[in-house]
Amino acid sequence: MPRSKSFALSLFVVCLLVGASFAGAASAHAKLVSATPAAGSMATPAPTELKLKFSEGVELKFTGVKVVGPKKDAVATGPATLDPKDNTLLIVPFKAALPDGKYTVDWHVLSTDGHKTKGSYSFQSMQ
Known part of the structure; x- marks a missing residue:
């Protein structure tokens, strides 16, 4: 194979690999990795806050x-905050003690790379 064709083929392969890596990064979304209280769990004692851990950083605003x-x-909840050392951990305090029963958490986030995601889960609370 002539040198110029070999170079052109190599350059083409490099461009494909670089493009694929950017496409993979661009399609990422902040997914809920874990929650406290956890989905489907029985929280005893009743929680005083929610902790939602995402797969990537989120924009609090x-x-x-x-x-x-x-x-x-x-x-009633207080203002949500991000853990100062971890922008993937959202903390939402409750303004009052939770009575016994089932609770549903609906969340939506904008990840630091600009993608929106949302979800929902439930947990039980018992004093």
Whole structure:
């Protein structure tokens, strides 16, 4: 194979590999990795806050959490914060003790790479 064709083929392969790596990074989304209280769990004693761990960093300004209680009413929460050492860990305090019952957590986040994701899970609380 002539040298110029070999170089052109090598350059083409490198471009494909670089493009594929950018495409993989661009398609990433912040997924909920773990939660405290955990999905489907029985929290005893009743939790005082939620901790939501994501697969990548999230933008606090464009992130929200809504918690609905056993009587289908919204649960009062304080302002959400990110762990100062870990922008993948969202902390949402409850303003008051949670009565016994089932709670649903609806969340939405904007990851630091600009992708939006959302989800929902439930847990039980018992004093």
